[in-house]
Amino acid sequence: MAIFKSKWQTIDKTLWGLGIVFGMLVPVLADRLPFLTRVHWIVWFLLIVNGIYSIWIGNRVARRQLSVFNLLVFPVLFLLAAYFFMPHFTYYFAPAYWAVSYLTWASRQK
Numbered sequence: 001m002a003i004f005k006s007k008w009q010t011i012d013k014t015l016w017g018l019g020i021v022f023g024m025l026v027p028v029l030a031d032r033l034p035f036l037t038r039v040h041w042i043v044w045f046l047l048i049v050n051g052i053y054s055i056w057i058g059n060r061v062a063r064r065q066l067s068v069f070n071l072l073v074f075p076v077l078f079l080l081a082a083y084f085f086m087p088h089f090t091y092y093f094a095p096a097y098w099a100v101s102y103l104t105w106a107s108r109q110k
Helices: 002-010 011-033 037-064 068-085 086-108
Strands: none
Touching: 011 037, 011 068, 037 068, 037 086, 068 086
């Protein structure tokens, strides 16, 4: 039990919570909005919103000196949502999000 308690204290809860929101909830809910066309959904939510969030993740992980594996939280959650709820072409956004967050993280290293 002490192992779980120590792990719970060391994880970044904000990173995980926002990873669930931006990786699973926002894309799935935005895909269901009737007033958004597929093109607007891709541009606004998959490219702009999630792209900015990927940059933020890279900055946060570098600034707090967290493990580089924290960069995988958002892309893996997005990939799960894409696999179950979104069109198949969205799979390719997950490695792109990881690459953007990794490049941001790497550019902040000293």
